[in-house]
Amino acid sequence: MDDEEFKQRLEELIEDRHSGASELARLGLEIAAQCAQSAEVKKTIELRHYLAERAEALGAVRPSMSPLKNLMEEWKESLEVLPDEVNEARVTATENAMHLAEQSTKASFEAAALTSALVGDNKTIITHSFSSTVLEVFHLLKSRSVRAIVPESRPLCEGGDLAEHLSQWDIPTTYITDAQVGLFAARADVAIVGADTLLADGSTINKAGTLLLAMAAHAEKVPFYVCCESFKICQQEEPPALEEMSPAELGTTQWPGVSVSNIYFDITPAHLITGWCTERGAPDPGIGGK
Amino acid sequence: MDDEEFKQRLEELIEDRHSGASELARLGLEIAAQCAQSAEVKKTIELRHYLAERAEALGAVRPSMSPLKNLMEEWKESLEVLPDEVNEARVTATENAMHLAEQSTKASFEAAALTSALVGDNKTIITHSFSSTVLEVFHLLKSRSVRAIVPESRPLCEGGDLAEHLSQWDIPTTYITDAQVGLFAARADVAIVGADTLLADGSTINKAGTLLLAMAAHAEKVPFYVCCESFKICQQEEPPALEEMSPAELGTTQWPGVSVSNIYFDITPAHLITGWCTERGAPDPGIGGK
Numbered sequence: 001m002d003d004e005e006f007k008q009r010l011e012e013l014i015e016d017r018h019s020g021a022s023e024l025a026r027l028g029l030e031i032a033a034q035c036a037q038s039a040e041v042k043k044t045i046e047l048r049h050y051l052a053e054r055a056e057a058l059g060a061v062r063p064s065m066s067p068l069k070n071l072m073e074e075w076k077e078s079l080e081v082l083p084d085e086v087n088e089a090r091v092t093a094t095e096n097a098m099h100l101a102e103q104s105t106k107a108s109f110e111a112a113a114l115t116s117a118l119v120g121d122n123k124t125i126i127t128h129s130f131s132s133t134v135l136e137v138f139h140l141l142k143s144r145s146v147r148a149i150v151p152e153s154r155p156l157c158e159g160g161d162l163a164e165h166l167s168q169w170d171i172p173t174t175y176i177t178d179a180q181v182g183l184f185a186a187r188a189d190v191a192i193v194g195a196d197t198l199l200a201d202g203s204t205i206n207k208a209g210t211l212l213l214a215m216a217a218h219a220e221k222v223p224f225y226v227c228c229e230s231f232k233i234c235q236q237e238e239p240p241a242l243e244e245m246s247p248a249e250l251g252t253t254q255w256p257g258v259s260v261s262n263i264y265f266d267i268t269p270a271h272l273i274t275g276w277c278t279e280r281g282a283p284d285p286g287i288g289g290k
Numbered sequence: 291m292d293d294e295e296f297k298q299r300l301e302e303l304i305e306d307r308h309s310g311a312s313e314l315a316r317l318g319l320e321i322a323a324q325c326a327q328s329a330e331v332k333k334t335i336e337l338r339h340y341l342a343e344r345a346e347a348l349g350a351v352r353p354s355m356s357p358l359k360n361l362m363e364e365w366k367e368s369l370e371v372l373p374d375e376v377n378e379a380r381v382t383a384t385e386n387a388m389h390l391a392e393q394s395t396k397a398s399f400e401a402a403a404l405t406s407a408l409v410g411d412n413k414t415i416i417t418h419s420f421s422s423t424v425l426e427v428f429h430l431l432k433s434r435s436v437r438a439i440v441p442e443s444r445p446l447c448e449g450g451d452l453a454e455h456l457s458q459w460d461i462p463t464t465y466i467t468d469a470q471v472g473l474f475a476a477r478a479d480v481a482i483v484g485a486d487t488l489l490a491d492g493s494t495i496n497k498a499g500t501l502l503l504a505m506a507a508h509a510e511k512v513p514f515y516v517c518c519e520s521f522k523i524c525q526q527e528e529p530p531a532l533e534e535m536s537p538a539e540l541g542t543t544q545w546p547g548v549s550v551s552n553i554y555f556d557i558t559p560a561h562l563i564t565g566w567c568t569e570r571g572a573p574d575p576g577i578g579g580k
Contacts, residue, residue: 150548151469152444152540152542153469154442154444154467154468154469155467157542160542160543163543163545163548164543164545166545166547166548167545167546167547167548170547171547172547172549173545173547173548173549174548174549174550174551175540175542175545175548175549175550175551176550176551177444177445177468177498177499177540177552178444178467178468178469178499179441179443179444179468179497179498179499179502180498180499180551180552180553180556181502182498182499182501182502182505182556183498183501183532183553183556184551207469208467208469208470208472208473209467209468209469209470209472211472211473211506212469212471212472212502212505212506215472215502215505215506215509216501216502216505219505242473250442250465250467252442252447252450252465253450253453253454255453255454255456255457255463255465256457257456257457257460257461257462257463258440258453258456258457258463258464258465259462259463259464259465260464260465260466261464261465261466261470261474262466262467262470263470263473266470266472266473
């Protein structure tokens, strides 16, 4: 993979609106593995240096989404102990990337399994946006009389993708505008969302609108869980930047003097979150054992 | 106006998504005045009976919007003292309707004037949906460095109509999805919304999404005012029905087993409202002098 192609793959990750944070991280690991296989280097030390740079670049493209950064960091650390022979080193680096992707997939599944056990039979779940882990929760509960309330999640309405899956699984679903979340929170037994990043203070970064759902759930005493793999825990103290996407995604008129804002994420504070549900437990005690 | 035409005018009021509660009430009074002029009756007692029925029908078409009901009630009461001569009675009934419409317009303007004085210079106002009274607040403040944050207000995006007006008045405006309200509340100095109905317990019915804005404003300690004429105060104990409109307005796919909900209004509880601003005062002490 030459520099031009790598740059293009980075652009694809930046522009990707369909994949969640976990899928993007796994896509990043795939790209990393391809870099390991195709690197034009002759020595392991060169390979390590080259791949560390690639990992840094990959880890930085989606600042609001921690798993990409975290998994790239882990992969970069694993490069410290590569075999001396360069082609063996390529194989090890590739295998390490694939192994991390598998770990992430497994962790997401286990988080979903623990969450579905926590929810139990015959419940109405309200969510926001599209999370592959929350989708798995619905999948695990589909023969257990689960029902769904799904906000559209403007601007690109990922809620519609979720509704389509739930329809295929015959899960009774109510689809609403984001503005109706205040009306519908009281009709749910539990609120469950995915996450792009879990922060050290127990707060959570997820698609814009999650904060409003958490407020509405809190007002109605509906438990609010964040369900995801622990690779989403952000180790740094300061919260990462909240990515802003193209205003054109709103599909609105351009009025002079009116700036259209499209911040993709918001931060839900810990006091509105009943618990994180990760592969380590539901609820997960978190970094500081909250 | 024959029965068929009257039925059609009622349908137009039911289908009207552009006019706010106050404008709809004034449209109702116009229709009432036309009924008074064209009624095929020979005696004042017949006219009174006929118009009372028309007023009942007009007052019932938009249950979430109190001014229509309230102004029709007031008009119906005014019919008790009509002149004996039937054509004089027509004139009086017509004049009464026009007078009530003027009172309503004046009250809305005075509510806006008191609110703009309360807000003062150089402030950022966040609102929700489109209210002609809130529009008047912006109009009164346009040379006083006011700025606006305007959520789109799905499904029909009345926020866009507001943004267009603000653009014409050169008021710096940020236009956002409803899902970003949690992010943007903290950037406002004050939240101001209109209302469809003010309830006896101090709570307020307005376009769906208002409740979420109130929660977000409350969390950020941003004062939240409801600005409207006092004809919007609902006298009955029980809150009126929250109207539901066609799911087709969301413009979404029809997935089997997925019901699309389009409830147009929500109720913001009194504890999230800093005050009502009506023509009687800003804040208005309300029914019970809260």
